[in-house]
Amino acid sequence: xxxQLRRSMPLLPISIVMQLTELSARQIRYYEDxxxxxxxxxxxxxxxxxxxxxxxxxxxxxxxxxxxxIAGIKKVFDIKNQPILSIEKPQMTDSELRQLLRLEMQQSGxxxxxxxxxxxxxxxYH
Amino acid sequence: xxxQLRRSMPLLPISIVMQLTELSARQIRYYEDxxxxxxxxxxxxxxxxxxxxxxxxxxxxxxxxxxxxIAGIKKVFDIKNQPILSIEKPQMTDSELRQLLRLEMQQSGxxxxxxxxxxxxxxxYH
DNA sequence: ATTAAATGTTAGGTTATCTGACATGAACTT
DNA sequence: AAGTTCATGTCAGATAACCTAACATTTAAT
Numbered sequence: 001x002x003x004q005l006r007r008s009m010p011l012l013p014i015s016i017v018m019q020l021t022e023l024s025a026r027q028i029r030y031y032e033d034x035x036x037x038x039x040x041x042x043x044x045x046x047x048x049x050x051x052x053x054x055x056x057x058x059x060x061x062x063x064x065x066x067x068x069x070i071a072g073i074k075k076v077f078d079i080k081n082q083p084i085l086s087i088e089k090p091q092m093t094d095s096e097l098r099q100l101l102r103l104e105m106q107q108s109g110x111x112x113x114x115x116x117x118x119x120x121x122x123x124x125y126h
Numbered sequence: 127x128x129x130q131l132r133r134s135m136p137l138l139p140i141s142i143v144m145q146l147t148e149l150s151a152r153q154i155r156y157y158e159d160x161x162x163x164x165x166x167x168x169x170x171x172x173x174x175x176x177x178x179x180x181x182x183x184x185x186x187x188x189x190x191x192x193x194x195x196i197a198g199i200k201k202v203f204d205i206k207n208q209p210i211l212s213i214e215k216p217q218m219t220d221s222e223l224r225q226l227l228r229l230e231m232q233q234s235g236x237x238x239x240x241x242x243x244x245x246x247x248x249x250x251y252h
Numbered sequence: 253a254t255t256a257a258a259t260g261t262t263a264g265g266t267t268a269t270c271t272g273a274c275a276t277g278a279a280c281t282t
Numbered sequence: 283a284a285g286t287t288c289a290t291g292t293c294a295g296a297t298a299a300c301c302t303a304a305c306a307t308t309t310a311a312t
Contacts, residue, residue, distance in 0.1 A: 011137070011138055011142050012137055012138070013139050013268080013269080014268085014269070015168070015269085016137050016174075026290055026291065026292085027289080027290065029270090030289070030290075042298080042299085043298090044297075044299070045270065045271095045297090045298075046268085046269060046270075046298070046299075047269080047270090048142075064289085069289090070288080070289080139299080150259075152259055152260065153258080153259065155302090156258070156259075168267085168268085169267095170266075170267045170268070170300090170301090171266085171267080171300085171302095172267070172268080172299085172300060173300085190258090195257070195258090196257080196258080
């Protein structure tokens, strides 16, 4: 079983995610409503979160604390999730590319925090 | 945060542990009744399991499948959890020592299964 | 044929989570 | 100042998931 697969297994109930992230249930559900996370559901409709979800939530929390709003965070995620630049068929508009570069430059300079590429949950497991 | 601390964090509800171990809730609770595991509890009295708990359950399952009964498994765990042999004050009786050596010898020969020292959950996370 | 060990099953009670609605505080806009 | 919007708080009612305790079943040993 690959590392990524294990980290994407939905193992954690919302109560535990609340503890790990210090977010309220309301906040977590709100971020889901706005499609920043997509936790799995049990047959009985309970949310179950993966370690990746927790990482994402910590990143959302960090970006919000930087004053970026939900729409901005969604944009950041959209851009980050685009496939690597291909010569055949550029997926990013010039404007998005400039945006990303600006974001990465801002981000990489922030005190001891990890860069956008690195989830924050590494503190908790492994 | 240390590796061991993180692995001992109670994160998982019983439903997930059932999936990871393919044990029934009845079995898991029975093993707790017999003090083979000691899962944490929420304020509301729900069991919460750590990765170490899951490892232990997989080991219990394996030993049961080898025909060892609960009492035997408890003994195995007791012996394994004794501090390393000290010259000052031997913690193990001669008979226990012989027992352990016999067990380790049996164990180490079993097909592809991990030895007693190695939890089985490594398949799932990390 | 009994007994004991491990597990299944059921019942009744409690907790954790769900959705949806309304409330609030802070930051903007007009 | 009054009104918006965004992010979050809070509450109510529903139900899924979990709890304990008791009794039932299966298997193996005596």
